Each structure stands twice: as C-alpha cells, then as structure tokens.
Amino acid sequence: KQEVTQIPAALSVPEGENLVLNCSFTDSAIYNLQWFRQDPGKGLTSLLLIQSSQREQTSGRLNASLDKSSGRSTLYIAASQPGDSATYLCAVSEGAQKLVFGQGTRLTINP
Amino acid sequence: EAGVAQSPRYKIIEKRQSVAFWCNPISGHATLYWYQQILGQGPKLLIQFQNNGVVDDSQLPKDRFSAERLKGVDSTLKIQPAKLEDSAVYLCASSPPGSNEQFFGPGTRLTVL
Numbered sequence: 001k002q003e004v005t006q007i008p009a010a011l012s013v014p015e016g017e018n019l020v021l022n023c024s025f026t027d028s029a030i031y032n033l034q035w036f037r038q039d040p041g042k043g044l045t046s047l048l049l050i051q052s053s054q055r056e057q058t059s060g061r062l063n064a065s066l067d068k069s070s071g072r073s074t075l076y077i078a079a080s081q082p083g084d085s086a087t088y089l090c091a092v093s094e095g096a097q098k099l100v101f102g103q104g105t106r107l108t109i110n111p
Numbered sequence: 112e113a114g115v116a117q118s119p120r121y122k123i124i125e126k127r128q129s130v131a132f133w134c135n136p137i138s139g140h141a142t143l144y145w146y147q148q149i150l151g152q153g154p155k156l157l158i159q160f161q162n163n164g165v166v167d168d169s170q171l172p173k174d175r176f177s178a179e180r181l182k183g184v185d186s187t188l189k190i191q192p193a194k195l196e197d198s199a200v201y202l203c204a205s206s207p208p209g210s211n212e213q214f215f216g217p218g219t220r221l222t223v224l
Contacts, residue, residue, distance in 0.1 A: 004153070032211050043115075043202055043215040044154070089153055093211050097142060098167060101153030 002027045006090055006102035014110050015082060021075040021105045023090030028068045031093040035064050035075050038087045038104070047088075048075070080109045113137065115216030117203050123222045129191040132219045135184070136205030142166075144213060145178055145188050146202040154202055160186065193223045 003026045013019050023033070032051045036044040048057045048064040050073070056065040063076040077084060087106045091099040116135040124130050136143050141162050146154035157176065159166040163183040171178070175194070180186040190197055200220050204213040 034212070036215075041220070043117075043217040044204075046212060046214070049212055091153070097206055097211050097213070098156055098159065099144075099154075099213060101155070103151065103153050 002030075002092060002094060002100045004090060004092055004100050004102040006088075006105050008105060009103065010106040010108075012108040012110060013080060015080060017080050018076065018078050019080055019107075021077070021088050021090075021107070023073040023075070023102055025071045025073075025092050025100075027094075028071055029094075030068065031097075033064075033066050033073050034091050034093070034099070035062075035073075036089040036091065038089060044089065077107075082109045082111050085109045115203055115205055115214055117201075117216040117219055119219055120217065121220050121222075123224065124193055125224050126195055127192040129189065130193055130221060131187055131189045132201050132203075132221075134186045134188070134203030134216060136186075136203070137207070137214055139207060140205035140214070141183070141208050142206040143180060143186050144204040144206075145186070146204065148200045148202055148218070150199070157188070190221075193221075195223050197221060198223045 005024050007022050034049045035047045038044050050057045050066040061078040066073045087104045089104045091101040143160045145157045148154040157171045158168040158178045160180045163180050178188045200218040202218045203216045
C-alpha cells in the first residue's frame with residue numbers, strides 16, 4: 001500500500017528566504033507526482049506535475065524534483081513571499097489516475 | 112473556462128441526519144473524483160467515476176455513503192446517517208480525457224454535531 005509522507009508538518013521562515021519542502025513515498029511504481037497548494041477554506045490548486053520519466057519541473061519561483069528510485073520529491077521555493085503562506089500537499093498517481101496524498105506542510109512566511 | 116463547482120460550501124448537521132453534496136466538473140472532463148479531507152490530513156479518495164461508471168470505490172464506506180453520476184456529468188455524494196467522524200471537507204475533482212492532472216473544486220465543509 002502506497003504511503004506518502006511530508007516533512008516537516010509545519011515550517012515558518014522570514015520573507016525572502018529560499019526553502020525546501022520534502023515528500024517521500026514508499027512504492028516507486030508511480031505514474032506521476034503532483035504538488036498542490038491549499039489555502040484555508042479553499043480547494044487545491046495544482047502547482048507542478050512531474051511525470052515518472054521526468055526529473056524536475058519549474059514554474060516561476062517553484063522547482064520540483066523527482067527521484068523515483070529513492071522515493072523522494074522536493075519542492076523548492078525561491079525568494080519566499082508572504083503570499084506563499086499556505087499548506088503544500090504532495091500526491092503520487094498510481095494506476096487509473098488515483099492520487100495518494102501526503103498530510104501536507106503548513107508554510108508560514110513572516111514579513 | 113469555468114472550474115469545478117461544488118455546493119453547498121458549508122453544512123452543519125446533527126449526527127444520524129442525512130446530507131448530500133453536489134459537484135459539477137469542468138466541461139468535457141470524463142473523470143470525476145470525490146475526496147474526504149479530515150482536518151490536518153491529506154485528501155483521501157472516496158470514489159472515482161469514468162463517465163457514469165465507477166472505477167474505484169474501495170475506500171467508500173458503503174454502509175452510509177453513496178454517490179452517483181447518472182448522466183456522466185454532475186455528481187452527488189450522500190451520507191446517511193452521518194456520524195461525528197464524518198466531519199471533514201469533501202472535495203470534488205475532475206480530469207480531462209487522456210490526462211492524469213486533476214482539477215479541484217473549493218470543497219464542502221461538513222460539521223457533524
């Protein structure tokens with residue numbers, strides 16, 4: 001059974017710092033991995049999707065990497081801003097588009 | 112392009128009552144998902160539809176939860192009777208044909224007292 005773990009559960013950093021969020025998964029037989037953002041009281045917004053054959057994806061100040069063999073992914077956020085404060089969720093896709101989510105990292109950027 | 116629509120946004124009921132949630136996916140998206148997200152946890156898939164057929168309902172508590180997508184477009188998730196532990200946000204998502212990417216609605220926050 002696939003299990004996805006995100007560390008740390010919460011992170012607080014000053015504005016302007018670069019930071020890394022971690023995600024690990026137990027079964028490397030995945031189709032893809034997605035990083036989502038969730039703001040309080042709202043749904044999930046997809047940030048980056050990495051196919052199993054890819055090593056990384058970039059969008060603006062965000063960079064996500066994938067190492068299938070070790071069961072790890074990282075989300076790098078450059079030059080953090082208060083607007084980046086949210087919960088970040090990692091999810092891996094197994095067969096038939098099923099997503100298995102981690103519990104999330106609650107990120108707070110302090111002005 | 113309109114996103115995934117869900118209603119209601121909030122619902123408060125007492126235990127043993129019934130409740131229903133509605134979802135309208137993005138136009139043209141054949142796959143529809145219902146997730147349950149308990150506070151402090153990641154979403155957990157309850158049921159997945161491909162058009163109007165069920166693909167995966169292995170984690171749906173079938174003694175009290177039911178879902179349908181009769182015309183292959185919008186969907187309803189029902190809980191009858193509700194328990195305290197059903198308090199959660201219920202998220203609906205959809206995917207276009209041939210894609211693994213899922214697009215989420217704003218969710219329905221259910222509180223069972």
